[in-house]
Amino acid sequence: MGEFDLIKRYFTRKVRRARLGVGDDCALIAPMLDMDLAISTDMLVSGRHFFPFMDPRKLGHKALAVNLSDLAAMGAVPRYFTLSLALPKADDVWLESFSTGLFELAEAYSCELIGGDTTKGALTISITVIGESRRPFALLRSGAKAGDDIWVSGELGDAALALRFFQKKAKLSESEFTRVRQKLETPQPRISLGLALRPIASSAIDISDGLVGDLGHILTASGVGARIDVGAIPVSTALAAQSGTLQYRCALAGGDDYELCFTASPERREAIDQLSLSLGLRLTRIGEIVPEAGLMLLDKDGNPANFSLQAYDHFA
Numbered sequence: 629m630g631e632f633d634l635i636k637r638y639f640t641r642k643v644r645r646a647r648l649g650v651g652d653d654c655a656l657i658a659p660m661l662d663m664d665l666a667i668s669t670d671m672l673v674s675g676r677h678f679f680p681f682m683d684p685r686k687l688g689h690k691a692l693a694v695n696l697s698d699l700a701a702m703g704a705v706p707r708y709f710t711l712s713l714a715l716p717k718a719d720d721v722w723l724e725s726f727s728t729g730l731f732e733l734a735e736a737y738s739c740e741l742i743g744g745d746t747t748k749g750a751l752t753i754s755i756t757v758i759g760e761s762r763r764p765f766a767l768l769r770s771g772a773k774a775g776d777d778i779w780v781s782g783e784l785g786d787a788a789l790a791l792r793f794f795q796k797k798a799k800l801s802e803s804e805f806t807r808v809r810q811k812l813e814t815p816q817p818r819i820s821l822g823l824a825l826r827p828i829a830s831s832a833i834d835i836s837d838g839l840v841g842d843l844g845h846i847l848t849a850s851g852v853g854a855r856i857d858v859g860a861i862p863v864s865t866a867l868a869a870q871s872g873t874l875q876y877r878c879a880l881a882g883g884d885d886y887e888l889c890f891t892a893s894p895e896r897r898e899a900i901d902q903l904s905l906s907l908g909l910r911l912t913r914i915g916e917i918v919p920e921a922g923l924m925l926l927d928k929d930g931n932p933a934n935f936s937l938q939a940y941d942h943f944a
């Protein structure tokens with residue numbers, strides 16, 4: 629199978645919204661009136677972002693999910709994506725499974741594959757997503773104000789816990805492992821939440837590198853600080869059963885959660901509780917924005933907690 633057969637067989641689908649999809653020198657899309665295009669790229673490298681033995685169908689899901697998560701954090705609607713692949717070899721079984729997982733998620737969000745690039749090399753997947761965001765503004769990192777509540781969706785730390793299990797650094801029962809590995813391998817992008825938060829939240833970010841680091845980006849961009857009630861951070865029963873140190877490591881600094889962290893005025897509490905009910909998604913208030921720079925972590929007695937935590941940084 630040559631490069632062009634491979635593209636045709638596995639990555640060419642009829643497009644409905646795009647004016648021109650895979651097959652020419654460029655794809656063509658018609659920008660919509662009153663919409664900004666929201667564009668984001670995320671790359672997954674074998675051995676760095678996923679185990680080489682990972683199920684290719686789950687990998688197809690995850691590669692797109694981490695990109696859709698960035699659109700969710702902006703409150704943008706997914707529309708198109710491009711796929712750049714470096715593959716060690718043209719393996720039909722692998723490609724069939726990978727493309728199945730990829731298109732299942734793409735179709736769930738009507739997000740069309742419109743182009744990409746394919747080369748031989750160490751397994752690397754780079755996706756660029758293009759979404760649409762109604763003007764004037766998307767949900768930015770820079771809008772948090774002193775007095776705002778800080779919220780997170782879902783439960784934090786399970787992906788990091790699953791990773792530690794794979795590395796034999798944590799123990800889990802079979803049923804616990806089944807649940808937490810879903811968070812690591814097939815995260816669900818919080819698209820509906822991001823869209824619903826547009827009129828409610830003052831800022832948002834998706835948690836890909838750990839709460840402390842990602843909330844830190846909101847604080848820096850907004851020129852504010854925060855107090856977090858560590859005991860309020862929502863964790864699964866599987867994580868709650870682990871040692872205190874491991875719980876905090878995973879929930880505060882564990883990567884790959886792909887939940888949203890957002891800020892909103894206290895006046896919006898009722899609206900957010902309603903939203904949680906209508907989405908069937910846990911939304912938890914974990915702290916507040918303060919005027920002074922810095923992130924303070926408070927234990928259950930309101931005393932500063934001492935953790936040495938570091939968000940993931942590829943070059944640190």
Ligand code: ADP
Binds near residue numbers: 640650653655746
């Ligand atoms: P070029 O020579 O302009 O780089 P290519 O020969 O690499 O074009 O690609 C041919 C067509 O196939 C283009 O439309 C490109 O966008 C598309 N394409 C290549 N690889 C992929 C892929 N992995 N997924 C989707 N489309 C792809």
Ligand code: MG
Binds near residue numbers: 744745746
């Ligand atoms: Mg090319």
